[in-house]
Structure formats: structure tokens, C-alpha cells
Amino acid sequence: GAVVSQHPSRVICKSGTSVKIECRSLDFQATTMFWYRQFPKKSLMLMATSNEGSKATYEQGVEKDKFLINHASLTLSTLTVTSAHPEDSSFYICSAIIRVLSNYGYTFGSGTRLTVV
Amino acid sequence: GENVEQHPSTLSVQEGDSAVIKCTYSDSASNYFPWYKQELGKRPQLIIDIRSNVGEKKDQRIAVTLNKTAKHFSLHITETQPEDSAVYFCAASPTFSSGSARQLTFGSGTQLTVLP
Numbered sequence: 001g002a003v004v005s006q007h008p009s010r011v012i013c014k015s016g017t018s019v020k021i022e023c024r025s026l027d028f029q030a031t032t033m034f035w036y037r038q039f040p041k042k043s044l045m046l047m048a049t050s051n052e053g054s055k056a057t058y059e060q061g062v063e064k065d066k067f068l069i070n071h072a073s074l075t076l077s078t079l080t081v082t083s084a085h086p087e088d089s090s091f092y093i094c095s096a097i098i099r100v101l102s103n104y105g106y107t108f109g110s111g112t113r114l115t116v117v
Numbered sequence: 118g119e120n121v122e123q124h125p126s127t128l129s130v131q132e133g134d135s136a137v138i139k140c141t142y143s144d145s146a147s148n149y150f151p152w153y154k155q156e157l158g159k160r161p162q163l164i165i166d167i168r169s170n171v172g173e174k175k176d177q178r179i180a181v182t183l184n185k186t187a188k189h190f191s192l193h194i195t196e197t198q199p200e201d202s203a204v205y206f207c208a209a210s211p212t213f214s215s216g217s218a219r220q221l222t223f224g225s226g227t228q229l230t231v232l233p
Contacts, residue, residue, distance in 0.1 A: 034220045034221070041226075041228075042225075042226070043206060043223045043224065043225045043226050044161070044206070044221075044223045045223075046220050046221075046222070049220055091158070093160060093161075095221070103149075103168065104149070104212075105151070105163070105166070106151070106163075106210075106221055108160040108161055109160065110159070110160050111158070111159070111160055113158065
């Protein structure tokens with residue numbers, strides 16, 4: 001249970017185009033979704049936190065106009081990389097909070113490898 | 118905000134030996150400390166976690182210890198096997214006073230190599 005489905009798994013796009021990444025919670029409602037970016041051999045860095053029905057909260061240094069996040073329903077959050085450039089090439093991964101017995105935990109999407117050429 | 122530091126960045130051990138990875142955190146409000154194993158291009162996989170109301174937790178060959186006073190926690194892997202080779206991340210998260218969870222902050226990662 002508590003699966004987050006992330007698509008696409010890999011995408012190659014040309015500089016200047018936009019790419020949308022989707023994360024769907026399959027068997028639970030994700031009121032909060034976290035979006036991370038991971039460069040090769042580096043850690044997962046939080047980009048933004050999205051809450052269903054409200055504006056996303058972006059971490060310092062992350063351009064909100066470039067990385068558009070939409071969380072219009074309890075089961076779908078999307079990240080759109082607008083006007084992508086080669087430096088945006090990275091591994092993007094979403095994460096949602098889940099209930100674990102009387103506590104909480106986290107589940108992750110399978111990640112999206114974005115390559116901008 | 119929370120800052121999590123992880124050491125070492127690389128660790129090589131002989132098969133059968135033990136491996137220890139250490140992390141420190143800065144936010145005293147953090148009370149959930151998971152450890153993840155990540156293979157190249159894959160999602161992080163939870164291998165063990167600990168909450169602030171316990172000091173140690175063990176699951177077969179894997180154990181985690183937590184020292185809240187010193188703000189550090191460690192991952193211990195015994196009887197290492199080649200398939201344990203991967204990148205391991207520690208993480209920490211606090212909860213709001215309302216009980217709602219917040220985001221995970223990850224350590225920088227440790228590349229563990231188990232030599233056959």
C-alpha cells in the first residue's frame with residue numbers, strides 16, 4: 001500500500017521547452033507532496049512543498065516561476081519545468097507523507113530522469 | 118532549518134565485516150530519523166527508522182542508535198554482503214506542534230562498497 005506513481009521515468013527535451021512530471025498517490029490521499037531534486041552523486045535536495053488546494057512553498061534559491069507546482073487534487077501533484085536548460089538536467093523525485101500505524105512515514109515516487117539537450 | 122551532516126562519504130569494508138555510518142542533526146524538534154538505501158537511478162528504500170522515544174532499534178543485520186542529547190544517530194550493518202553495496206542516506210524530520218509531519222532533510226550520503 002501507500003504507493004506514489006511517478007511519470008515519466010525518463011524524459012529528454014530540447015532547451016527552451018517545458019516538461020511536466022506527475023505524481024499520483026494510488027491508494028491514499030496525499031494532502032502534502034514534497035518535490036526533491038538530486039544531482040549525480042549528490043543528496044536529495046528539497047525544492048518545494050505542495051499542499052492540496054493551496055500554493056506551493058518553495059525552498060530558498062528555487063525559482064517558483066521556473067518550477068511550477070500544481071496540487072489540484074488529493075491524489076495528483078505535478079511539477080512543470082518551464083523553459084528547461086541543460087543545467088536543469090537532474091533526477092526529480094516526489095515524496096508524500098503516509099500514516100504508519102499511529103505514526104507517520106514517507107513514500108517516494110520512482111523518480112524522473114530529466115535530460116535537457 | 119534542519120541541517121543533517123553524514124560521515125563518511127565513502128566506506129569500503131570486507132565482506133563479513135561491520136559498517137557504521139554516522140549522522141548529526143541540528144534541529145532539536147526533529148523526532149523521526151529514517152535511513153535509506155538508494156541504488157543508481159532508483160527511489161530511496163527505507164531500511165530502518167527510529168523515533169525519538171527510543172534509543173536503539175534492530176532489524177536482523179541492521180541497527181540504528183539515537184542520542185538525542187548529542188543530536189546524533191548511527192547506522193550499523195553487521196555481517197556485510199556484496200549486495201549491501203549502495204548509497205545510504207540518513208534523514209531527519211520534525212513534526213509540527215499540531216502533530217503534522219514536515220519534510221525530510223537528508224544527509225549527504227555514504228557510498229558503501231562491500232568487497233568480496
